[in-house]
Amino acid sequence: MDDEIHIASIIVRHRPDAVASIDRLVAAMPGAEVATREAGRCIVLHEGEGTRDMLACIEAIQATRGVISASLVYHHAEARAALDDILQPAANEDDQR
Amino acid sequence: MTTRRDFIRASAVGAAASAASMAVPIRFAGAAAAQPPPEVKWSKAPCRFCGTGCGVQVAVQGNRVVATHGDPEAEVNRGLNCVKGYFLSKIMYGTDRLTTPLLRKKDGRYAKHGQFEPVSWDEAFDVMAAQFKRVLRTKGGAGIGMAGSGQWTVWEGYAANKLMKAGFRSNHIDPNARHCMASAVTGFMRTFGMDEPMGCYDDFEAADAFVLWGSNMAEMHPILWTRVTDRRLSHDHVKVAVLSTFEHRSFDLADIPIIFKPQTDLAILNYIANHIIQSGRVNEDFVGEHVRFKRGNDDIGYGLRPDHPLELAAAHAKDPTGSTDIDFEAFKAFVEPYTLEHVAALSGVEPGWLEHLAELYADPAVKVMSLWTMGFNQHTRGTWANNMVYNIHLLTGKIATPGNSPFSLTGQPSACGTAREVGTFAHRLPADLVVTDPEHRKHAESIWRLPPGLIVDKVGYHIVEQNRMLKDGQLNAYWVMANNNMQAAANLGNEGYPGYRNPENFIVVSDPYPTVTAQAADLILPTAMWVEKEGAYGNAERRTQFWHQLVKAPGQARSDLWQLMEFSKRFTTEECWPAELLDAHPEYRDKTLFDVLYRNGKVDRFAPDQVEAGYANDEAAAFGFYVQKGLFEEYAEFGAATATTSRRSTPTMRRAASAGRWWTARKRAGATTKAPIRT
Numbered sequence: 215m216d217d218e219i220h221i222a223s224i225i226v227r228h229r230p231d232a233v234a235s236i237d238r239l240v241a242a243m244p245g246a247e248v249a250t251r252e253a254g255r256c257i258v259l260h261e262g263e264g265t266r267d268m269l270a271c272i273e274a275i276q277a278t279r280g281v282i283s284a285s286l287v288y289h290h291a292e293a294r295a296a297l298d299d300i301l302q303p304a305a306n307e308d309d310q311r
Numbered sequence: 312m313t314t315r316r317d318f319i320r321a322s323a324v325g326a327a328a329s330a331a332s333m334a335v336p337i338r339f340a341g342a343a344a345a346q347p348p349p350e351v352k353w354s355k356a357p358c359r360f361c362g363t364g365c366g367v368q369v370a371v372q373g374n375r376v377v378a379t380h381g382d383p384e385a386e387v388n389r390g391l392n393c394v395k396g397y398f399l400s401k402i403m404y405g406t407d408r409l410t411t412p413l414l415r416k417k418d419g420r421y422a423k424h425g426q427f428e429p430v431s432w433d434e435a436f437d438v439m440a441a442q443f444k445r446v447l448r449t450k451g452g453a454g455i456g457m458a459g460s461g462q463w464t465v466w467e468g469y470a471a472n473k474l475m476k477a478g479f480r481s482n483h484i485d486p487n488a489r490h491c492m493a494s495a496v497t498g499f500m501r502t503f504g505m506d507e508p509m510g511c512y513d514d515f516e517a518a519d520a521f522v523l524w525g526s527n528m529a530e531m532h533p534i535l536w537t538r539v540t541d542r543r544l545s546h547d548h549v550k551v552a553v554l555s556t557f558e559h560r561s562f563d564l565a566d567i568p569i570i571f572k573p574q575t576d577l578a579i580l581n582y583i584a585n586h587i588i589q590s591g592r593v594n595e596d597f598v599g600e601h602v603r604f605k606r607g608n609d610d611i612g613y614g615l616r617p618d619h620p621l622e623l624a625a626a627h628a629k630d631p632t633g634s635t636d637i638d639f640e641a642f643k644a645f646v647e648p649y650t651l652e653h654v655a656a657l658s659g660v661e662p663g664w665l666e667h668l669a670e671l672y673a674d675p676a677v678k679v680m681s682l683w684t685m686g687f688n689q690h691t692r693g694t695w696a697n698n699m700v701y702n703i704h705l706l707t708g709k710i711a712t713p714g715n716s717p718f719s720l721t722g723q724p725s726a727c728g729t730a731r732e733v734g735t736f737a738h739r740l741p742a743d744l745v746v747t748d749p750e751h752r753k754h755a756e757s758i759w760r761l762p763p764g765l766i767v768d769k770v771g772y773h774i775v776e777q778n779r780m781l782k783d784g785q786l787n788a789y790w791v792m793a794n795n796n797m798q799a800a801a802n803l804g805n806e807g808y809p810g811y812r813n814p815e816n817f818i819v820v821s822d823p824y825p826t827v828t829a830q831a832a833d834l835i836l837p838t839a840m841w842v843e844k845e846g847a848y849g850n851a852e853r854r855t856q857f858w859h860q861l862v863k864a865p866g867q868a869r870s871d872l873w874q875l876m877e878f879s880k881r882f883t884t885e886e887c888w889p890a891e892l893l894d895a896h897p898e899y900r901d902k903t904l905f906d907v908l909y910r911n912g913k914v915d916r917f918a919p920d921q922v923e924a925g926y927a928n929d930e931a932a933a934f935g936f937y938v939q940k941g942l943f944e945e946y947a948e949f950g951a952a953t954a955t956t957s958r959r960s961t962p963t964m965r966r967a968a969s970a971g972r973w974w975t976a977r978k979r980a981g982a983t984t985k986a987p988i989r990t
Contacts, residue, residue, distance in 0.1 A: 221316075223323035225331045225391065227540055249324045250336040254544065257327040259320060265401060272394050282540050282563055283533060285391040287330050288323040290370070290378035291400055297316040301345045 219297055220268050222289040223249070224258045224275065232280025239278055246271055258284075317342035319378075326380045330390025348372075354926075355382060356858035357848050359402070359462070359841045360395040362721030363387060363534050364850025367396060369842060374862045376400045376842065387512060387850065393533035402841070403862075407825055409837035410866025414438060423814050423833060432867065432877075439834055440881040442817035443479075446788040447886055452481030452767070456777050456786045460793035461488040461723030461730040464846035465855070466942040467871045468729035469741070470909070471792065474875050477761050478904040479887055482746050482771025483786060485737045487794040488723060488730035489774045494688045495719040496731060498697020501607075501632060502705075506731050506743055510680070510716030511852040515542055517714030518680040520671040522552045524576065524700060525686010529560040532684075532720055540564060552668050554579070555686065567667050575658035577692060579665065580699040581649035586669035587706050588643050594675070597708030604642045605634040607698065613691070616779060632694070672703050678714030679704075684722065721851040728849015733946065737771035742949040746770060758948045760911045762896040765888065775800065781810025781818075791820045792871050793838075797828035807831075821871055836874055839864035844872065845928055845939045859926040872938065873930050879904040909934075914941035 228236060230253060240246045240258060245267065249259040260271045268289075275284040321342035328335045335343065351372045358365045366385025370378035379399045383390035412435035417425035421438045430438075446454040457475050459468060463486075475484040499506045515538040528536040543549045543564060552567035554576060562568050571579060587593055612628030613621055622628045637645075655662040671677055681704065687696040700717050701710075709715035721727055734741045744751035752766040772780050778800060780786040789811075800807050811818045811831040820832035823840045842861040849855045864870070869877075882904045884893060893900055899907060909915065917937035922928040930938040 219316075221319045221323055222397070223327035225327050227537065227544075249339065250328065250333060252333055255331060255333070257324060257331065257333065259324055261316075261320070265397075268397060269394065272397075276560070282544075283529070283537050285381075285533060285537055286394055286397050287390060287392055288326040288378070288380035289392070289397050289400060290319045290323065292315065292319060292377065297314065297319075299315045301313045301315060301318055301348065 217294045218291045227283045229280040313342045313345040357856040362851040388534045413835040443788045452479040454787045455481045456483035456789045458791045459486040461726030462793040463729045468733040468735045470875045485774040486730040488726045494693025497694040502701045509711040514716040519677045520550045520679045524683040526684040527559045571658040581646045582654040583669045585646040585649045587673045592673040594708035606637045608633040681717045725848035778806040778810045784815045795826040795828045837868040839870040844870040913945045
């Protein structure tokens with residue numbers, strides 16, 4: 215299980231004027247993207263090779279001026295080799311919503 | 312087509328969106344609807360890292376935790392997790408995880424100065440029991456000690472407490488929670504006569520003001536800080552005051568930022584009391600009905616060895632919690648010198664900020680939550696700081712109603728649930744009972760079905776004293792569980808390390824990893840952790856949360872609970888209890904400690920098939936009964952027995968039994984405010 219990819223989502227709460235600096239930070243960080251946003255908050259999705267990447271990402275967000283909190287929500291570690299496996303579509307997609 | 316990567320990314324975004332009540336963006340919605348991988352099973356557990364007590368969902372695949380996310384249905388964290396939670400799926404899988412007992416040996420035998428070698432559990436317990444019996448023969452239980460922790464599960468702490476206090480007849484058991492919570496507990500006991508906060512996390516959404524007294528919640532309790540943040544940013548009238556001796560991340564949200572000179576927080580608290588009185592905002596009805604005034608002893612020393620010059624010079628070193636009755640007028644006169652000008656000069660804080668702060672408490676329309684952690688609890692005068700924050704809440708009656716809440720936050724996941732409520736302290740028994748009270752001992756002995764007079768009536772060595780007594784050769788057989796005290800305790804060079812390496816002593820450390828404490832031991836026992844066993848933790852708001860065993864521990868690692876109970880089989884009552892006691896109660900003869908403590912007709916009364924289907928339970932399998940349930944139900948009797956026991960002697964028992972648990976303090980008569988003491 216050593217060759218793992220870590221996928222995590224982070225809720226960022228920030229002052230309204232921090233949007234541009236968060237975008238600049240995320241653009242400069244490989245594996246990170248802003249998945250969605252509303253006024254004063256956004257969700258950052260991060261994919262990286264392990265603990266260091268992931269913590270560096272959260273710390274960099276927290277250190278950004280105007281950021282009030284960065285909370286990890288979901289974290290999954292998966293063998294790199296298994297990531298491109300195809301999953302079956304759900305029998306009835308409505309059931310999954 | 313959806314790949315596993317797409318699915319995981321969509322799940323991550325979905326969980327975050329749900330926690331933040333945001334819409335899932337359309338580009339992730341398709342993948343999220345794919346069939347989840349069938350080999351992954353999700354279960355609930357509380358986070359193991361801090362006292363907040365967040366609920367998490369844990370995904371297990373092939374006996375391995377592969378994913379975690381904040382549980383959206385958990386009332387504490389509502390789907391969020393903090394960076395500590397990130398380590399939940401990593402903490403069990405370090406490459407240096409201990410998987411076999413390790414004993415210091417030379418030429419094939421135990422030797423204090425030998426090197427660690429892998430041994431079987433049988434050999435480990437044989438050597439350990441021989442060493443404990445050596446000490447029992449010469450000193451009895453007085454030579455045996457245990458250091459526990461607020462990371463023990465409820466039943467591990469309970470089983471350890473019984474093994475030490477009833478089995479070995481030693482009160483030298485104390486948790487590392489002493490280091491962090493002693494001031495908080497003593498503050499509660501002196502002021503209210505009972506331990507633990509009267510408020511709960513729901514206060515966050517009801518408060519109009521938050522005051523951080525020496526707590527950096529933004530970094531240390533991030534999930535609770537999120538609730539403060541949400542309240543502040545969504546309600547314009549809400550104010551946040553942050554007090555510290557240095558600027559930290561919580562100041563980002565501060566409306567009232569206060570950097571004060573060390574120790575002058577005590578003067579600031581007296582100033583606030585004075586401001587409340589001078590501006591005529593004392594809640595006289597509340598004070599008249601509920602508050603008694605006392606002046607605590609000052610010049611109390613520093614908790615050093617009794618022969619230290621600083622202790623010899625201190626007038627009240629022997630009675631640091633002593634006090635004398637005074638009245639409101641005397642209290643008023645006491646705080647009168649603490650004027651705005653005087654305290655501003657003492658503290659170095661702008662008078663304007665101090666006035667704003669005092670008004671948060673004085674204004675009857677503002678509901679205030681005071682929050683603190685080690686800024687108070689590891690203060691040189693920590694108990695006073697705790698007493699003094701209660702002073703200002705009691706003067707204004709701002710206590711134990713929604714949003715009005717002096718709140719001592721805890722650091723460990725079960726500092727409240729295990730260390731404090733189970734009473735794994737040198738002076739305590741479960742449910743705030745104490746070893747020094749004959750009625751309390753009798754009550755515990757009766758619930759435990761043990762002979763009267765078994766529990767020793769003297770307070771044992773607390774965790775700091777334990778290191779001193781190891782060094783002095785008074786304590787000779789010592790078991791450390793679920794803490795890293797060589798790293799954490801003060802005075803490593805003078806007392807901790809010399810104590811562990813004293814040739815007279817045998818030191819056992821149970822841990823999942825080779826900590827510095829483990830490396831200083833003579834025997835290391837590999838421990839199962841978190842979801843490798845069934846558990847229960849009690850968080851800072853006294854919420855007790857349970858979890859199932861989800862995976863197997865690696866190699867030979869076994870839970871602390873298994874270790875305590877299995878080890879107890881190696882001792883007979885004759886080896887541990889005085890002959891007179893057994894002469895008077897011969898029915899306890901020819902039994903092991905395991906028989907009298909755990910196979911007592913109560914702890915062993917639930918069959919293993921009562922474990923929830925679909926979950927393993929290694930302890931139930933090993934002992935043939937549902938150990939955790941039996942221990943918990945016996946423990947619960949300390950709460951159920953309240954109807955027959957006086958209120959004065961068993962406050963926590965009453966509280967545990969009362970349905971309206973959160974808001975009980977308001978109705979209690981005789982709450983006490985301590986007159987603060989000169990800084």
